[in-house]
Amino acid sequence: MSETTTLAAPAASTRPDIREIGIIMNGVSGRMGYRQHLVRSILAIREQGGIELSDGTKVTVKPLLVGRSEGKLAEIAAQHGIEDYTTDLDAALADPRWEIYADFLVTKARASALRKAIAAGKTIYTEKPTAESVEEALELANLAAAAGVKTGVVHDKLYLPGLLKLRRLIDSGFFGRILSVRGEFGYWVFEGDWQPAQRPSWNYRTEDGGGIIVDMFPHWNYILENLFGGVKSVYAQAAVHIADRWDEKGEHYDATAEDAAYGVFELDGGVIAQINSSWTTRVDRDELVEFHVDGTHGSAVVGLFGAKIQHRNATPKPVWNPDLADEHDYDADWAAVPTNEVFQNGFRQQWEEFLESYVLETPYEYDLLAGARGVLLAEAGLASSREGRKVELPTLSLG
Numbered sequence: 001m002s003e004t005t006t007l008a009a010p011a012a013s014t015r016p017d018i019r020e021i022g023i024i025m026n027g028v029s030g031r032m033g034y035r036q037h038l039v040r041s042i043l044a045i046r047e048q049g050g051i052e053l054s055d056g057t058k059v060t061v062k063p064l065l066v067g068r069s070e071g072k073l074a075e076i077a078a079q080h081g082i083e084d085y086t087t088d089l090d091a092a093l094a095d096p097r098w099e100i101y102a103d104f105l106v107t108k109a110r111a112s113a114l115r116k117a118i119a120a121g122k123t124i125y126t127e128k129p130t131a132e133s134v135e136e137a138l139e140l141a142n143l144a145a146a147a148g149v150k151t152g153v154v155h156d157k158l159y160l161p162g163l164l165k166l167r168r169l170i171d172s173g174f175f176g177r178i179l180s181v182r183g184e185f186g187y188w189v190f191e192g193d194w195q196p197a198q199r200p201s202w203n204y205r206t207e208d209g210g211g212i213i214v215d216m217f218p219h220w221n222y223i224l225e226n227l228f229g230g231v232k233s234v235y236a237q238a239a240v241h242i243a244d245r246w247d248e249k250g251e252h253y254d255a256t257a258e259d260a261a262y263g264v265f266e267l268d269g270g271v272i273a274q275i276n277s278s279w280t281t282r283v284d285r286d287e288l289v290e291f292h293v294d295g296t297h298g299s300a301v302v303g304l305f306g307a308k309i310q311h312r313n314a315t316p317k318p319v320w321n322p323d324l325a326d327e328h329d330y331d332a333d334w335a336a337v338p339t340n341e342v343f344q345n346g347f348r349q350q351w352e353e354f355l356e357s358y359v360l361e362t363p364y365e366y367d368l369l370a371g372a373r374g375v376l377l378a379e380a381g382l383a384s385s386r387e388g389r390k391v392e393l394p395t396l397s398l399g
Ligand SMILES: NC(=O)c1ccc[n+]([C@@H]2O[C@H](COP(=O)([O-])OP(=O)(O)OC[C@H]3O[C@@H](n4cnc5c(N)ncnc54)[C@H](O)[C@@H]3O)[C@@H](O)[C@H]2O)c1
Pocket: 026, 027, 028, 029, 030, 031, 032, 033, 067, 068, 104, 105, 106, 107, 109, 127, 128, 129, 154, 156, 200, 215
C-alpha cells in the first residue's frame, strides 16, 4: 500500500459535493430578466464558482436562455459565454437537465408559462405579480402544491440595505409599539415624445397588464406583511394623470393604466400604512422609495440604502405657531443607522436562499401563495379605487 493511497482517501471524502443546477430562464431579454436575474444573480453566482450551502454542499448554476427571438438570445449567449439557448420552451421543459423554471416575462404571459412548467414538474421561481388575477394566482399556487413542486416568488425589496436596516431596528425593539408607516415611491417617467420613456410602454396599458397598482402593490404587500403585519384592508385611489404617451417606436398611444395610486392599508396588529406610488412625481427625497415609520419609542426614515432614526429622547417639542418662522433644524434631530455589514444585490441574495432551500428541501416562505397575496392586494386596490370604498382582504389558503 503506498503512502499516497492512504493520504488520498480522507481528502476525497471531505471534498464537498458540487451540484450543478440547470435553470431555464424565460424572458432574459427583458429589463429584469437580463440585468437582475441573469447578469447580477445567476451569472454572478456562476462566475464566483457557485455557492456553499449551510450543510457544506457546493452548488453551481447553469442557465438555459429562453425567449422568442433567437437573434437576441444568441447575442446575449455570445456576450456572456453561455452555451445553451432556445426558442422552444416546451422542449426545454421536457428536458430533465433543467430543474428550475424561472420566469421574467411580461406579466400577461406569465400564468400560461407557469402552468406548463408546473405540469412538467419543474421547480418554479418567478417575478411578481404571479398572475393577472387572484383567482389565477391561487390556481397556480394550488397546481404547484398538488404537483409537489417547490415555488419561489421574487421579494427583492426585502433585501434592500435600507429595509434590512429597518428589520434590524424592528427586531431590536427600537420603535416600541409601531403606530404607522408612510411610504413614498416614485419618480417622473417621461411621456416618450420629447424624451424617450425610461419604462416599457406596456406598463401604461391595462390591456397589456400594465398599471402601477399591479406593478407595486405586490411589493407593498410582502414588505408590509413581513415587517409590520398582514394587510387587512385597503383603500386606494388610482389615477391616470397622463393619458398620452409615446412608445418605444416613438408612436403615440393612449395610456389606459393608472400611473399613480394613493393607498391606505390597515394591518394586523393595528399599524396603519399609507403609501403613494407614482410615475408622475418629481423626486424631492433622498431616494426613490422612502418609508417613514413612527413608533412610541422612536421613528425611522429608510430608503433603498439609507436609514436614519430619532429616538424619543432626541425628539424636539415643536409648538404650532404660524406667525413665527420656525428656526429649528429638524434634519439635525436624526442620526444615521450604520451599515455594519456587507449587503449584496437583493435579487442575488434571494436566488441564493432559494437555491439553498431547493437543494436542502427546507420550507420556503416566499412561495406562490405569498405571490397570490400580492396579487390579491393589487386586485383589492383596483376594486377599491373603482368602487370608491375600503376593501377588506380575505385570508387566502390552498385547497
Ligand atoms: N421585482 C421588481 O422589482 C420588478 C421590477 C420591474 C418589473 N418586474 C416584473 O418583471 C416582469 C418583466 O418586467 P420588465 O420590466 O423586465 O419587462 P420587459 O418588457 O423589459 O421584459 C419582458 C420580457 O418578456 C418578453 N415578452 C414580452 N411579451 C411576451 C409574450 N407575449 N410572450 C412571451 N414573452 C414575452 C420580452 O421579450 C422580454 O424578454 C414583469 O412581470 C414585471 O412586473 C419586477
